[in-house]
Amino acid sequence: MVFNSIVFAIFIALFFPAYWLLRGRARMWLCLIASYIFYGWWDWRFLSIVAFTTVLDYSLGIFIENAEEDKAKKKRLVFISVLANLGFLGFFKYFNFFADSFVRLLTSMGMQPNWHTLHIILPIGISFYTFQSMSYTIDVFRKEIKAERDFFRYATFVSFFPQLVAGPIVRARQFLPQFQTGDKVFDWSRFIEGLAQVLWGFFKKVAIADSLAPFVDQVFSLPGNFSSMSCLIGVILYSIQIYCDFSGYSNIACGLAQMLGFDFPWNFRTPYFSKNFSEFWTRWHISLSSWLRDYLYISLGGNRGGQFMTYRNLMLTMVIGGLWHGASWTFVFWGFLHGSYLVIQRLISHPLSKIEKKLHLPIWFVSVYSIGTVYFFTCLAWIFFRAQDFSTAKQVIARIVSLEGFSWSTVLDKFLVVKAVVLILILLTAEIINNNIKNLQALAIENPVFRVAAFATLLLLVAFFGTFSANAFIYFQF
Numbered sequence: 258m259v260f261n262s263i264v265f266a267i268f269i270a271l272f273f274p275a276y277w278l279l280r281g282r283a284r285m286w287l288c289l290i291a292s293y294i295f296y297g298w299w300d301w302r303f304l305s306i307v308a309f310t311t312v313l314d315y316s317l318g319i320f321i322e323n324a325e326e327d328k329a330k331k332k333r334l335v336f337i338s339v340l341a342n343l344g345f346l347g348f349f350k351y352f353n354f355f356a357d358s359f360v361r362l363l364t365s366m367g368m369q370p371n372w373h374t375l376h377i378i379l380p381i382g383i384s385f386y387t388f389q390s391m392s393y394t395i396d397v398f399r400k401e402i403k404a405e406r407d408f409f410r411y412a413t414f415v416s417f418f419p420q421l422v423a424g425p426i427v428r429a430r431q432f433l434p435q436f437q438t439g440d441k442v443f444d445w446s447r448f449i450e451g452l453a454q455v456l457w458g459f460f461k462k463v464a465i466a467d468s469l470a471p472f473v474d475q476v477f478s479l480p481g482n483f484s485s486m487s488c489l490i491g492v493i494l495y496s497i498q499i500y501c502d503f504s505g506y507s508n509i510a511c512g513l514a515q516m517l518g519f520d521f522p523w524n525f526r527t528p529y530f531s532k533n534f535s536e537f538w539t540r541w542h543i544s545l546s547s548w549l550r551d552y553l554y555i556s557l558g559g560n561r562g563g564q565f566m567t568y569r570n571l572m573l574t575m576v577i578g579g580l581w582h583g584a585s586w587t588f589v590f591w592g593f594l595h596g597s598y599l600v601i602q603r604l605i606s607h608p609l610s611k612i613e614k615k616l617h618l619p620i621w622f623v624s625v626y627s628i629g630t631v632y633f634f635t636c637l638a639w640i641f642f643r644a645q646d647f648s649t650a651k652q653v654i655a656r657i658v659s660l661e662g663f664s665w666s667t668v669l670d671k672f673l674v675v676k677a678v679v680l681i682l683i684l685l686t687a688e689i690i691n692n693n694i695k696n697l698q699a700l701a702i703e704n705p706v707f708r709v710a711a712f713a714t715l716l717l718l719v720a721f722f723g724t725f726s727a728n729a730f731i732y733f734q735f
Contacts, residue, residue, distance in 0.1 A: 260458075260462075260506065260509050261459065261462060261463055264298065268291075268295065269513075272287070272291050276288070276517060277443055280440050282409070284440070285409060285410060285413055285436065286409065288413050288417060288418075289409060289412055289413045289416065291418060292413065292416040292417055292418040292421060293307075295418035295421065296381075296382070296416065296418070296421055299381050300380070300381075303380040303381070303383075306345060306380055306383065307386060307415065307416055308412075309345075310342065310345070310387060310415065311390065311412045311415045311416070313338065314338055314391065314394050314411075315408055315411045317337060317338045317394050318393060318394050318405060318411075319404045319406065320334050321334045321335060321397050321404065322397055322403065322404035331398055332398075334398075335394055335395060335398040338394040339391060342387045342390065342391040343391075345383070346387045349383055350383065350384065350583075350584055381422050382421055382423060384581055385420070385421070385422065385423060385424050385426055386416070386421060388548055389414075389427060389428070390415050392428050392429070393405075393411075393429040395552055396428070396429060396430060402430045405429070410433065410437075411429075411433070413436065414427075414429060417432070417514075419509075419510040419511075419513040419514045419517075419521070420510045420514070420521060423506050423507075423510070424506075424510070424524060424544055425507055425510065425511070425521055425522055425524040425543070425544035426544040426545060426548050427521055427522065428548075431520075431521075431522060432519070432521075435518075435519050441517070441518030441519075442518075443518075444518065447515055447516070447518065448515075448516050450515055451511075451512040451513065451514070451515030451516035451517075452712075453512070453711070453712070454508045454509070454511055454515060455509050455513060455516070456512075456712060456715040456716070456719075457512075457687075457715065458504075458505040458506065458507070458508025458510075458512060459505065459509065460505075460715050460718055460719050461504060461684070462501060462502055462505035462506065462509070463719055463723040463724060464718055464722040464723045464724075465497065465498070465501040465680045465681075465684060466497075466498045466501040466502035466505060467502075467723070467724035468673070468676060468677065468680060468722060468723075468724050469494045469495075469497060469498040469501075469673075469677050469680075470498060470724075471670075471673065472491060472494055472670055472673050472674065472677070473491050473494050473495045473498055473643070475491075475670075476491030476492075477491065477495070477644060477645070477649060477653065480652040480653045481652055483656065483669070484656070484661065484662030484668070485656055485658075485659055485660050485661050485662050486662060486663050486664060486665065486667050486668055487662075487667060487668050487669065488653050489657050490668065490674055491653070492636050492640055492653065492657070493636065494674075494677055495639055496632075496635065496636050496639050497677070497681055497684070499639065499642075500528070500529065501684070503524075503542070504524065504525040511523070511524070522543065523543060524542060524543050524544050525542070525543065527540060527688050528540035529631075529635070531628065531631050532631065533602055533606070533631060534599050534602050534631060534634075535599065536631075537631055537635065538595075538599075545578070545581070546578075549577070553573075553574050553577060554574040557569075557570040557573060557574070558570055567603075568603070571596050572593070572597070573596075575592045575593065575596030575599065576589055576593050577592065578595075579591045579592020579593065579595070580592065582642070585646075587642065587644055587645075587646060587647060587650065588641075590641050590647075591638050591639075591641045591642040594634075594637070594638040594641065598634055598638075640653050640654060680722060
Protein backbone atom coordinates (compact mmCIF):
# COMPACT_ATOMS: atom_id res chain seq x y z
CA MET A 258 0.00 0.00 0.00
CA VAL A 259 1.51 3.32 -1.04
CA PHE A 260 0.60 6.79 0.19
CA ASN A 261 -0.26 8.07 -3.30
CA SER A 262 -2.93 5.44 -4.02
CA ILE A 263 -6.72 5.25 -3.80
CA VAL A 264 -6.44 2.24 -1.49
CA PHE A 265 -4.45 4.28 1.04
CA ALA A 266 -6.95 7.15 0.84
CA ILE A 267 -9.73 4.72 1.79
CA PHE A 268 -7.51 3.15 4.47
CA ILE A 269 -6.73 6.48 6.14
CA ALA A 270 -10.35 7.71 5.85
CA LEU A 271 -11.43 4.67 7.89
CA PHE A 272 -8.46 4.73 10.28
CA PHE A 273 -8.52 8.37 11.45
CA PRO A 274 -12.10 8.47 12.85
CA ALA A 275 -11.64 5.08 14.53
CA TYR A 276 -8.32 6.19 16.05
CA TRP A 277 -9.75 9.30 17.68
CA LEU A 278 -12.92 7.53 18.85
CA LEU A 279 -11.00 4.81 20.68
CA ARG A 280 -9.08 5.19 23.94
CA GLY A 281 -6.30 3.45 25.83
CA ARG A 282 -5.07 0.07 24.67
CA ALA A 283 -7.88 -0.21 22.13
CA ARG A 284 -6.25 2.66 20.23
CA MET A 285 -2.85 0.96 20.37
CA TRP A 286 -4.41 -2.29 19.14
CA LEU A 287 -5.95 -0.38 16.25
CA CYS A 288 -2.52 1.07 15.32
CA LEU A 289 -0.95 -2.39 15.42
CA ILE A 290 -3.66 -4.10 13.37
CA ALA A 291 -3.84 -1.24 10.86
CA SER A 292 -0.05 -1.29 10.48
CA TYR A 293 -0.05 -5.02 9.73
CA ILE A 294 -2.86 -4.54 7.20
CA PHE A 295 -0.90 -1.67 5.63
CA TYR A 296 2.25 -3.80 5.28
CA GLY A 297 0.48 -7.05 4.42
CA TRP A 298 -1.43 -5.39 1.59
CA TRP A 299 1.74 -5.65 -0.50
CA ASP A 300 2.53 -9.28 0.40
CA TRP A 301 1.08 -10.84 3.56
CA ARG A 302 3.78 -13.54 3.64
CA PHE A 303 6.42 -11.06 4.79
CA LEU A 304 4.42 -10.12 7.88
CA SER A 305 6.13 -13.13 9.45
CA ILE A 306 9.51 -11.37 9.17
CA VAL A 307 8.18 -8.23 10.89
CA ALA A 308 6.62 -10.41 13.60
CA PHE A 309 9.79 -12.48 14.10
CA THR A 310 11.96 -9.36 14.32
CA THR A 311 9.53 -7.92 16.86
CA VAL A 312 9.42 -11.03 19.09
CA LEU A 313 13.18 -11.55 18.91
CA ASP A 314 14.28 -8.03 19.83
CA TYR A 315 11.53 -7.55 22.41
CA SER A 316 12.68 -10.74 24.18
CA LEU A 317 16.38 -9.96 23.84
CA GLY A 318 15.84 -6.45 25.21
CA ILE A 319 14.42 -7.91 28.43
CA PHE A 320 17.13 -10.59 28.64
CA ILE A 321 19.86 -7.96 28.17
CA GLU A 322 18.42 -5.77 30.92
CA ASN A 323 17.98 -8.75 33.26
CA ALA A 324 21.60 -9.77 32.73
CA GLU A 325 22.51 -6.66 34.76
CA GLU A 326 26.28 -6.66 35.35
CA ASP A 327 27.07 -9.85 33.42
CA LYS A 328 28.80 -8.02 30.56
CA ALA A 329 29.81 -11.15 28.68
CA LYS A 330 26.22 -12.42 28.61
CA LYS A 331 24.90 -9.02 27.55
CA LYS A 332 27.40 -8.91 24.70
CA ARG A 333 26.31 -12.36 23.54
CA LEU A 334 22.66 -11.34 23.60
CA VAL A 335 23.15 -8.10 21.68
CA PHE A 336 25.34 -10.02 19.21
CA ILE A 337 22.44 -12.42 18.61
CA SER A 338 20.16 -9.45 17.87
CA VAL A 339 22.61 -7.87 15.44
CA LEU A 340 23.41 -11.20 13.78
CA ALA A 341 19.75 -12.17 13.37
CA ASN A 342 18.67 -8.78 12.02
CA LEU A 343 21.59 -8.46 9.64
CA GLY A 344 21.18 -12.13 8.71
CA PHE A 345 17.61 -11.58 7.53
CA LEU A 346 18.59 -8.36 5.78
CA GLY A 347 21.61 -10.00 4.18
CA PHE A 348 19.72 -13.04 2.94
CA PHE A 349 16.80 -11.22 1.35
CA LYS A 350 18.73 -8.23 0.07
CA TYR A 351 22.26 -9.38 -0.70
CA PHE A 352 22.34 -13.17 -1.21
CA ASN A 353 22.01 -13.03 -5.00
CA PHE A 354 24.28 -9.98 -5.18
CA PHE A 355 27.22 -11.67 -3.46
CA ALA A 356 26.55 -15.01 -5.17
CA ASP A 357 26.54 -13.39 -8.62
CA SER A 358 29.65 -11.36 -7.78
CA PHE A 359 31.44 -14.54 -6.69
CA VAL A 360 30.45 -16.33 -9.90
CA ARG A 361 31.73 -13.42 -12.02
CA LEU A 362 35.00 -13.48 -10.07
CA LEU A 363 35.47 -17.20 -10.74
CA THR A 364 34.55 -16.71 -14.40
CA SER A 365 37.17 -13.95 -14.75
CA MET A 366 39.73 -16.44 -13.41
CA GLY A 367 38.92 -18.90 -16.21
CA MET A 368 36.59 -21.15 -14.24
CA GLN A 369 33.06 -22.07 -15.34
CA PRO A 370 30.93 -22.43 -12.20
CA ASN A 371 27.41 -23.81 -12.65
CA TRP A 372 25.29 -21.61 -10.42
CA HIS A 373 21.68 -20.53 -10.56
CA THR A 374 20.72 -17.84 -8.06
CA LEU A 375 17.50 -18.04 -6.09
CA HIS A 376 14.53 -15.88 -7.00
CA ILE A 377 14.39 -14.05 -3.69
CA ILE A 378 11.80 -11.30 -3.33
CA LEU A 379 13.00 -8.28 -1.35
CA PRO A 380 10.53 -7.54 1.47
CA ILE A 381 9.54 -3.91 1.25
CA GLY A 382 11.01 -1.69 3.97
CA ILE A 383 13.19 -4.43 5.50
CA SER A 384 16.23 -2.11 5.61
CA PHE A 385 14.27 0.39 7.70
CA TYR A 386 12.49 -1.75 10.28
CA THR A 387 15.50 -4.02 10.89
CA PHE A 388 17.68 -0.99 11.67
CA GLN A 389 14.94 0.46 13.85
CA SER A 390 14.45 -2.72 15.86
CA MET A 391 18.18 -3.50 16.09
CA SER A 392 18.95 -0.04 17.48
CA TYR A 393 16.55 -0.78 20.34
CA THR A 394 18.54 -3.76 21.66
CA ILE A 395 21.80 -1.84 21.25
CA ASP A 396 20.37 1.08 23.25
CA VAL A 397 19.21 -1.31 26.00
CA PHE A 398 22.71 -2.84 26.02
CA ARG A 399 24.25 0.63 26.34
CA LYS A 400 21.76 1.44 29.16
CA GLU A 401 20.46 4.41 27.20
CA ILE A 402 16.87 3.17 27.56
CA LYS A 403 14.98 0.69 29.70
CA ALA A 404 13.71 -2.52 28.11
CA GLU A 405 10.08 -2.27 27.06
CA ARG A 406 7.95 -4.72 29.04
CA ASP A 407 4.70 -4.20 27.11
CA PHE A 408 4.94 -6.46 24.06
CA PHE A 409 2.12 -4.82 22.10
CA ARG A 410 3.56 -1.36 22.65
CA TYR A 411 6.89 -2.56 21.29
CA ALA A 412 5.19 -4.31 18.36
CA THR A 413 3.43 -1.07 17.47
CA PHE A 414 6.73 0.81 17.64
CA VAL A 415 8.34 -1.58 15.13
CA SER A 416 5.41 -1.71 12.69
CA PHE A 417 3.81 1.77 12.96
CA PHE A 418 2.60 2.29 9.40
CA PRO A 419 3.53 5.94 8.63
CA GLN A 420 7.27 5.17 8.72
CA LEU A 421 7.29 1.38 8.38
CA VAL A 422 8.48 0.99 4.79
CA ALA A 423 10.65 4.06 4.07
CA GLY A 424 11.42 5.80 7.32
CA PRO A 425 12.35 7.98 8.98
CA ILE A 426 14.16 5.44 11.17
CA VAL A 427 12.57 6.29 14.51
CA ARG A 428 14.46 5.14 17.59
CA ALA A 429 12.80 3.55 20.58
CA ARG A 430 13.91 6.31 22.94
CA GLN A 431 12.16 8.84 20.69
CA PHE A 432 8.95 6.92 20.06
CA LEU A 433 8.13 4.53 22.93
CA PRO A 434 7.79 7.28 25.58
CA GLN A 435 5.10 8.88 23.40
CA PHE A 436 2.97 5.77 23.92
CA GLN A 437 3.41 6.00 27.68
CA THR A 438 1.96 9.48 28.20
CA GLY A 439 -1.69 8.38 28.33
CA ASP A 440 -4.40 9.02 25.78
CA LYS A 441 -3.63 11.69 23.26
CA VAL A 442 -6.23 14.43 22.94
CA PHE A 443 -7.13 15.76 19.53
CA ASP A 444 -5.27 19.02 18.94
CA TRP A 445 -6.53 21.11 16.03
CA SER A 446 -3.30 23.07 15.63
CA ARG A 447 -1.22 19.86 15.50
CA PHE A 448 -3.68 18.35 13.05
CA ILE A 449 -3.41 21.38 10.75
CA GLU A 450 0.37 21.42 11.01
CA GLY A 451 0.47 17.72 10.17
CA LEU A 452 -1.94 18.18 7.28
CA ALA A 453 0.29 20.92 5.88
CA GLN A 454 3.21 18.46 5.95
CA VAL A 455 1.13 15.81 4.20
CA LEU A 456 0.01 18.17 1.43
CA TRP A 457 3.54 19.49 0.94
CA GLY A 458 4.81 15.93 0.76
CA PHE A 459 2.22 15.01 -1.86
CA PHE A 460 3.16 18.07 -3.90
CA LYS A 461 6.83 17.10 -3.85
CA LYS A 462 6.09 13.48 -4.75
CA VAL A 463 3.14 13.63 -7.16
CA ALA A 464 3.74 17.01 -8.79
CA ILE A 465 7.54 17.24 -8.86
CA ALA A 466 9.20 13.81 -8.51
CA ASP A 467 6.72 11.93 -10.70
CA SER A 468 6.74 14.69 -13.31
CA LEU A 469 10.53 14.58 -13.62
CA ALA A 470 10.72 10.77 -13.66
CA PRO A 471 9.94 10.20 -17.39
CA PHE A 472 12.77 12.46 -18.61
CA VAL A 473 15.23 10.98 -16.10
CA ASP A 474 14.23 7.40 -16.97
CA GLN A 475 14.76 8.03 -20.69
CA VAL A 476 18.20 9.57 -20.22
CA PHE A 477 19.48 6.82 -17.91
CA SER A 478 18.01 4.00 -20.00
CA LEU A 479 19.76 5.01 -23.26
CA PRO A 480 22.22 7.87 -22.55
CA GLY A 481 23.93 7.35 -25.91
CA ASN A 482 20.77 8.53 -27.68
CA PHE A 483 20.77 11.90 -25.92
CA SER A 484 22.81 15.05 -26.35
CA SER A 485 25.25 16.45 -23.82
CA MET A 486 22.71 19.05 -22.74
CA SER A 487 19.95 16.44 -22.29
CA CYS A 488 22.18 14.20 -20.17
CA LEU A 489 23.23 17.11 -17.96
CA ILE A 490 19.60 18.14 -17.50
CA GLY A 491 18.73 14.50 -16.75
CA VAL A 492 21.30 14.37 -13.93
CA ILE A 493 20.11 17.67 -12.45
CA LEU A 494 16.49 16.59 -12.65
CA TYR A 495 17.34 13.29 -10.97
CA SER A 496 18.92 15.15 -8.05
CA ILE A 497 15.61 16.99 -7.61
CA GLN A 498 13.51 13.88 -8.27
CA ILE A 499 15.15 11.74 -5.59
CA TYR A 500 15.07 14.60 -3.10
CA CYS A 501 11.38 15.33 -3.68
CA ASP A 502 10.45 11.65 -3.80
CA PHE A 503 12.17 10.70 -0.55
CA SER A 504 11.67 13.91 1.40
CA GLY A 505 8.06 13.93 0.15
CA TYR A 506 7.55 10.50 1.72
CA SER A 507 9.15 11.74 4.95
CA ASN A 508 6.88 14.81 4.95
CA ILE A 509 3.81 12.60 4.57
CA ALA A 510 5.02 10.15 7.25
CA CYS A 511 5.85 12.91 9.75
CA GLY A 512 2.61 14.73 8.93
CA LEU A 513 0.46 11.64 9.46
CA ALA A 514 2.22 10.95 12.77
CA GLN A 515 1.65 14.55 13.86
CA MET A 516 -2.04 14.32 12.96
CA LEU A 517 -2.18 11.27 15.27
CA GLY A 518 -0.42 13.11 18.11
CA PHE A 519 3.12 11.75 17.60
CA ASP A 520 6.38 13.54 16.83
CA PHE A 521 8.84 12.04 14.35
CA PRO A 522 12.34 13.45 13.82
CA TRP A 523 12.89 15.53 10.69
CA ASN A 524 14.58 13.58 7.93
CA PHE A 525 15.55 16.39 5.52
CA ARG A 526 16.59 20.01 5.97
CA THR A 527 17.26 21.59 2.55
CA PRO A 528 20.38 19.43 1.91
CA TYR A 529 21.30 21.12 -1.39
CA PHE A 530 22.04 24.33 0.51
CA SER A 531 24.89 22.60 2.37
CA LYS A 532 28.30 24.30 2.30
CA ASN A 533 30.30 21.13 2.94
CA PHE A 534 29.71 17.38 2.92
CA SER A 535 29.63 17.02 6.69
CA GLU A 536 26.76 19.51 6.68
CA PHE A 537 25.12 17.65 3.78
CA TRP A 538 24.90 14.50 5.89
CA THR A 539 23.29 16.41 8.73
CA ARG A 540 20.59 17.54 6.27
CA TRP A 541 20.07 14.49 4.01
CA HIS A 542 18.32 11.32 5.27
CA ILE A 543 19.10 12.48 8.79
CA SER A 544 17.67 9.41 10.52
CA LEU A 545 19.96 7.08 8.56
CA SER A 546 23.09 9.25 8.70
CA SER A 547 22.70 9.71 12.47
CA TRP A 548 22.06 5.94 12.84
CA LEU A 549 25.25 5.14 10.93
CA ARG A 550 27.15 7.68 13.02
CA ASP A 551 25.89 6.40 16.40
CA TYR A 552 25.88 2.66 15.77
CA LEU A 553 28.62 2.16 13.18
CA TYR A 554 31.06 5.08 12.97
CA ILE A 555 31.35 5.50 16.75
CA SER A 556 31.50 1.71 17.26
CA LEU A 557 34.41 1.56 14.81
CA GLY A 558 36.21 4.15 16.92
CA GLY A 559 34.99 7.40 15.38
CA ASN A 560 37.71 10.03 15.46
CA ARG A 561 39.35 8.68 18.61
CA GLY A 562 42.20 6.73 16.99
CA GLY A 563 44.06 9.44 15.15
CA GLN A 564 43.79 10.84 11.64
CA PHE A 565 44.27 7.62 9.66
CA MET A 566 41.72 5.70 11.75
CA THR A 567 39.25 8.55 11.42
CA TYR A 568 39.54 8.45 7.64
CA ARG A 569 39.22 4.66 7.65
CA ASN A 570 36.09 4.83 9.80
CA LEU A 571 34.55 7.49 7.58
CA MET A 572 35.18 5.42 4.46
CA LEU A 573 33.84 2.21 5.98
CA THR A 574 30.73 3.96 7.27
CA MET A 575 29.90 5.55 3.92
CA VAL A 576 30.67 2.41 1.89
CA ILE A 577 28.41 0.35 4.16
CA GLY A 578 25.83 3.13 3.94
CA GLY A 579 26.02 2.84 0.16
CA LEU A 580 25.57 -0.94 0.32
CA TRP A 581 22.57 -0.44 2.64
CA HIS A 582 20.82 1.35 -0.23
CA GLY A 583 20.96 -1.58 -2.59
CA ALA A 584 22.64 -4.77 -3.74
CA SER A 585 24.80 -3.27 -6.47
CA TRP A 586 28.42 -2.19 -6.82
CA THR A 587 27.18 1.18 -8.10
CA PHE A 588 25.68 1.85 -4.66
CA VAL A 589 28.93 0.79 -3.02
CA PHE A 590 30.84 3.19 -5.29
CA TRP A 591 28.34 5.96 -4.47
CA GLY A 592 29.15 5.41 -0.78
CA PHE A 593 32.87 5.32 -1.59
CA LEU A 594 32.59 8.69 -3.36
CA HIS A 595 30.87 10.30 -0.39
CA GLY A 596 33.44 8.78 1.96
CA SER A 597 36.18 10.27 -0.24
CA TYR A 598 34.45 13.64 -0.18
CA LEU A 599 34.41 13.63 3.62
CA VAL A 600 38.07 12.62 3.84
CA ILE A 601 39.19 15.22 1.27
CA GLN A 602 37.14 17.87 3.05
CA ARG A 603 39.01 17.18 6.28
CA LEU A 604 42.34 17.35 4.46
CA ILE A 605 41.76 20.66 2.67
CA SER A 606 39.36 22.57 4.94
CA HIS A 607 42.10 24.27 6.98
CA PRO A 608 44.25 25.36 3.98
CA LEU A 609 41.12 26.59 2.18
CA SER A 610 40.03 28.73 5.11
CA LYS A 611 43.51 30.33 5.15
CA ILE A 612 43.30 31.11 1.43
CA GLU A 613 39.83 32.64 1.87
CA LYS A 614 41.11 34.92 4.63
CA LYS A 615 44.17 36.00 2.65
CA LEU A 616 42.09 36.83 -0.42
CA HIS A 617 39.47 38.64 1.67
CA LEU A 618 36.70 36.91 -0.27
CA PRO A 619 33.16 38.15 0.48
CA ILE A 620 31.11 35.82 2.68
CA TRP A 621 28.32 35.59 0.09
CA PHE A 622 30.82 34.52 -2.60
CA VAL A 623 32.32 31.81 -0.38
CA SER A 624 28.82 30.56 0.49
CA VAL A 625 27.65 30.42 -3.12
CA TYR A 626 30.88 28.76 -4.26
CA SER A 627 30.75 26.21 -1.44
CA ILE A 628 27.09 25.34 -2.07
CA GLY A 629 27.74 25.03 -5.81
CA THR A 630 30.77 22.78 -5.27
CA VAL A 631 28.94 20.45 -2.88
CA TYR A 632 25.96 20.25 -5.26
CA PHE A 633 28.21 19.50 -8.25
CA PHE A 634 29.98 16.58 -6.58
CA THR A 635 26.72 15.34 -5.07
CA CYS A 636 25.25 15.19 -8.60
CA LEU A 637 28.34 13.35 -9.81
CA ALA A 638 27.73 10.71 -7.15
CA TRP A 639 24.00 10.58 -8.02
CA ILE A 640 24.92 9.39 -11.53
CA PHE A 641 26.28 6.13 -10.08
CA PHE A 642 23.37 5.89 -7.63
CA ARG A 643 20.81 6.09 -10.45
CA ALA A 644 22.58 4.13 -13.18
CA GLN A 645 21.83 0.43 -13.54
CA ASP A 646 25.53 -0.35 -13.93
CA PHE A 647 28.94 1.27 -14.33
CA SER A 648 28.67 1.16 -18.11
CA THR A 649 25.56 3.35 -18.05
CA ALA A 650 27.16 5.76 -15.56
CA LYS A 651 30.26 6.09 -17.78
CA GLN A 652 28.07 6.77 -20.82
CA VAL A 653 26.19 9.54 -19.01
CA ILE A 654 29.44 11.20 -17.87
CA ALA A 655 31.05 10.77 -21.29
CA ARG A 656 28.06 12.35 -23.04
CA ILE A 657 28.11 15.35 -20.69
CA VAL A 658 31.86 16.06 -20.91
CA SER A 659 31.88 15.59 -24.70
CA LEU A 660 29.81 18.80 -25.04
CA GLU A 661 28.34 17.24 -28.18
CA GLY A 662 25.01 18.91 -28.80
CA PHE A 663 25.36 21.18 -25.80
CA SER A 664 22.53 23.51 -26.78
CA TRP A 665 18.85 23.99 -26.00
CA SER A 666 17.86 22.97 -29.53
CA THR A 667 19.08 19.39 -28.90
CA VAL A 668 16.77 18.85 -25.91
CA LEU A 669 13.94 16.58 -27.06
CA ASP A 670 11.14 17.12 -24.53
CA LYS A 671 11.37 20.87 -24.04
CA PHE A 672 7.88 21.17 -22.51
CA LEU A 673 8.74 18.72 -19.73
CA VAL A 674 12.00 20.57 -18.98
CA VAL A 675 10.20 23.93 -18.82
CA LYS A 676 7.59 22.37 -16.53
CA ALA A 677 10.42 21.03 -14.38
CA VAL A 678 12.00 24.48 -14.12
CA VAL A 679 8.69 25.98 -12.97
CA LEU A 680 8.22 23.26 -10.34
CA ILE A 681 11.80 23.61 -9.09
CA LEU A 682 11.36 27.37 -8.75
CA ILE A 683 8.20 26.82 -6.69
CA LEU A 684 10.09 24.32 -4.52
CA LEU A 685 13.08 26.62 -3.98
CA THR A 686 10.89 29.63 -3.22
CA ALA A 687 8.86 27.74 -0.62
CA GLU A 688 11.94 26.24 1.05
CA ILE A 689 13.86 29.54 1.14
CA ILE A 690 10.86 31.33 2.65
CA ASN A 691 10.22 28.52 5.13
CA ASN A 692 13.83 28.36 6.32
CA ASN A 693 14.94 31.98 6.19
CA ILE A 694 11.94 34.27 6.36
CA LYS A 695 8.92 32.76 8.02
CA ASN A 696 7.94 29.24 9.01
CA LEU A 697 5.05 28.55 6.67
CA GLN A 698 3.54 25.90 8.93
CA ALA A 699 3.43 28.28 11.89
CA LEU A 700 1.87 30.93 9.66
CA ALA A 701 -0.75 28.44 8.50
CA ILE A 702 -1.70 27.74 12.12
CA GLU A 703 -1.73 31.38 13.22
CA ASN A 704 -3.57 32.85 10.25
CA PRO A 705 -6.80 31.13 9.07
CA VAL A 706 -6.89 33.14 5.83
CA PHE A 707 -3.32 32.18 4.94
CA ARG A 708 -4.09 28.58 5.90
CA VAL A 709 -7.04 28.32 3.53
CA ALA A 710 -5.11 30.05 0.74
CA ALA A 711 -2.01 27.87 1.23
CA PHE A 712 -3.95 24.61 1.32
CA ALA A 713 -6.03 25.59 -1.70
CA THR A 714 -2.88 26.57 -3.61
CA LEU A 715 -1.18 23.26 -2.79
CA LEU A 716 -4.23 21.27 -3.90
CA LEU A 717 -4.43 23.25 -7.14
CA LEU A 718 -0.71 22.75 -7.82
CA VAL A 719 -1.02 19.01 -7.19
CA ALA A 720 -4.11 18.81 -9.42
CA PHE A 721 -2.51 20.90 -12.20
CA PHE A 722 1.03 19.49 -12.20
CA GLY A 723 0.44 16.07 -10.63
CA THR A 724 1.16 12.75 -12.30
CA PHE A 725 -1.45 10.41 -10.86
CA SER A 726 0.02 7.03 -11.72
CA ALA A 727 0.55 5.83 -8.12
CA ASN A 728 4.29 5.44 -8.76
CA ALA A 729 6.01 3.71 -5.87
CA PHE A 730 8.42 5.83 -3.85
CA ILE A 731 12.06 5.36 -4.88
CA TYR A 732 13.17 4.29 -1.39
CA PHE A 733 10.67 1.42 -1.31
CA GLN A 734 13.33 -0.61 -3.12
CA PHE A 735 15.78 -0.10 -0.24
